[in-house]
Amino acid sequence: MSSEQSRGYLPRDRAWHPPALAPDYKSSRLRSPRQPLLVLPTTLSEESGPVFGHDIIGPRDDDLIHNYAADGHSALGPRILVHGHLRDQSGRAVPNALIEVWQANAAGRYRHPNETYIAPLDPNFGGCGRCLTDADGYYRFLSIQPAPYPWPNGPNSWRPAHIHFSLFGEAFAQRLITQMYFEGDPLIPLCPIVNAIPREDAVDTLIARLDMDAALPMDMLAWRFDLTLRGRAQTYFENRPEGL
Amino acid sequence: MADDDTRHESPSQTAGPYVHIGCLPNWSGIAGVYAEDPGSRLINADTRGERVSVTGRIFDGDEAPVLDAVIELWQADAGGLYPSPVETRGVADPNFGGWGRVASAFDSGEFRIDTIRPGRVPYPDGRLQAPHINCWIVARGINVGLQTRIYFADESDANAEDPVLASIEPRARVDTLLAQPDAEGAFRFDIHLQGERETVFFDI
Numbered sequence: 001m002s003s004e005q006s007r008g009y010l011p012r013d014r015a016w017h018p019p020a021l022a023p024d025y026k027s028s029r030l031r032s033p034r035q036p037l038l039v040l041p042t043t044l045s046e047e048s049g050p051v052f053g054h055d056i057i058g059p060r061d062d063d064l065i066h067n068y069a070a071d072g073h074s075a076l077g078p079r080i081l082v083h084g085h086l087r088d089q090s091g092r093a094v095p096n097a098l099i100e101v102w103q104a105n106a107a108g109r110y111r112h113p114n115e116t117y118i119a120p121l122d123p124n125f126g127g128c129g130r131c132l133t134d135a136d137g138y139y140r141f142l143s144i145q146p147a148p149y150p151w152p153n154g155p156n157s158w159r160p161a162h163i164h165f166s167l168f169g170e171a172f173a174q175r176l177i178t179q180m181y182f183e184g185d186p187l188i189p190l191c192p193i194v195n196a197i198p199r200e201d202a203v204d205t206l207i208a209r210l211d212m213d214a215a216l217p218m219d220m221l222a223w224r225f226d227l228t229l230r231g232r233a234q235t236y237f238e239n240r241p242e243g244l
Numbered sequence: 245m246a247d248d249d250t251r252h253e254s255p256s257q258t259a260g261p262y263v264h265i266g267c268l269p270n271w272s273g274i275a276g277v278y279a280e281d282p283g284s285r286l287i288n289a290d291t292r293g294e295r296v297s298v299t300g301r302i303f304d305g306d307e308a309p310v311l312d313a314v315i316e317l318w319q320a321d322a323g324g325l326y327p328s329p330v331e332t333r334g335v336a337d338p339n340f341g342g343w344g345r346v347a348s349a350f351d352s353g354e355f356r357i358d359t360i361r362p363g364r365v366p367y368p369d370g371r372l373q374a375p376h377i378n379c380w381i382v383a384r385g386i387n388v389g390l391q392t393r394i395y396f397a398d399e400s401d402a403n404a405e406d407p408v409l410a411s412i413e414p415r416a417r418v419d420t421l422l423a424q425p426d427a428e429g430a431f432r433f434d435i436h437l438q439g440e441r442e443t444v445f446f447d448i
Contacts, residue, residue, distance in 0.1 A: 007330065011447065012253065013252065013253065014447070016253065017253075017256045017387070018256065018257070018388065019387065020386075020387055020388065022387060025258075025385070025387070027384045027385030028385045029385075030304040030306055030385070031305070031384075031385035031386055031437050031438075032385070032386075032438065034438055034442060035417075035442050035444075035445075037391075037447035038411065039447045040411060040446060040448045041368060041448070042448055043366075043367055043368055043448070044326060044330070044331075044366060044368075045318070045320075045373070046378065046391075046448050047330055048331060049318065049328060049343075050342060051327070051329065052282075056282070058278065058279070061278070067277050089250050089251045089252070089253060090249060090250065091249065101266060102262065102263070102266025110262045110265060111265060112261075112264065113273055113350060114261060114312065115262065126265075126274045126277050127266075128266050128274060164266055166259075166267060167254075170329070171330070172380070175380050175389060176254060177257065177258075177389060178254050178255065179257040193258060194257075196257075196387050197255050205252065206254065206257070227254045228251050228253050229253060230253050231250065231251075231253075
């Protein structure tokens with residue numbers, strides 16, 4: 001059976017994503033729409049999207065170890081390489097896609113005006129970076145391992161170590177923000193934000209795997225984190241022979 | 245249709261309270277990493293079209309302004325063309341990128357969009373949609389980015405023909421998507437996440 005990509009995008013599987021209201025994640029209580037979303041097919045407005053060229057990416061944008069550090073200095077913390085493959089739901093690689101990341105430092109502190117945690121700032125760590133996927137949909141960036149931190153949700157709530165990811169595909173319909181967690185972190189199953197995701201196998205897709213094959217000896221460990229964006233709806237032509 | 249080969253999308257997670265670090269670092273005080281914040285300028289002096297500004301706030305279920313949201317914008321140029329490779333009807337204005345990003349102010353929650361009035365874009369069946377700005381809202385407490393649209397209240401004829409607005413029930417909720425003229429070229433558009441005036445959000 002052969003198929004043809006149409007311009008329209010597959011509907012989001014809302015049972016796979018976290019619901020708007022996840023009561024154990026307290027901030028969702030007053031910020032979750034209560035009316036049903038109005039479901040419509042994608043139009044040109046959602047099937048188009050911004051294009052980002054290499055011209056916006058600076059030489060150190062993908063190196064959070066150095067992109068905020070003073071000359072000759074680097075951020076504190078375990079040095080890590082994060083890499084992976086960006087595909088859509090049909091398995092097609094998404095090339096030239098902008099990936100933006102942000103994270104806490106190695107003490108669990110964000111560089112942000114509203115941050116109040118007592119852990120120290122690292123003068124050589126800003127916490128933001130970005131890269132484009134290559135022609136085959138692969139990306140990589142360098143950073144330091146972020147630490148877990150406490151947050152005002154329950155009486156003793158801690159976020160597992162994580163890196164925030166903002167992803168652009170080819171269409172505004174594919175726009176996605178998510179978080180990457182680290183394999184083996186015992187805080188993952190305790191986190192109300194993680195647990196807003198209804199299915200354990202869905203959570204599992206957000207856990208990066210230690211990747212010793214990509215680790216740089218005497219330099220940095222590597223973590224592998226693959227991502228999937230919304231795919232186009234397919235139109236199947238049942239009357240065509242296999243393989244054409 | 246077989247969907248054996250269809251993978252799941254990566255599940256969404258909230259952008260959190262510090263989304264500005266990654267999306268608008270200069271605005272949040274992180275200078276020197278990016279020359280300018282992505283999406284911070286929608287137009288330049290040569291962009292064609294009528295200048296409009298849209299200001300507003302986002303309110304939570306207690307009617308308190310949201311102080312930590314980021315809104316992304318995507319719109320057609322003044323001629324109704326998207327600056328995108330999938331645009332087949334013509335070439336969009338080279339001085340218009342179509343994409344922008346604004347944040348709610350940390351103190352008041354007010355956001356401000358400086359752009360041009362978009363042209364009309366066809367619906368899949370060929371009917372014309374009314375001028376609109378596509379919005380995607382992320383913040384702490386929002387688990388999946390919220391899709392909505394800003395339409396312009398002074399486009400009553402076009403709005404009456406718009407297939408997306410026509411699909412809204414009850415009809416009174418259409419008003420939640422209409423930016424109201426405030427002054428010459430200035431519009432007001434408040435977003436309500438919950439409550440009697442809850443904004444229409446889409447799953448498109």
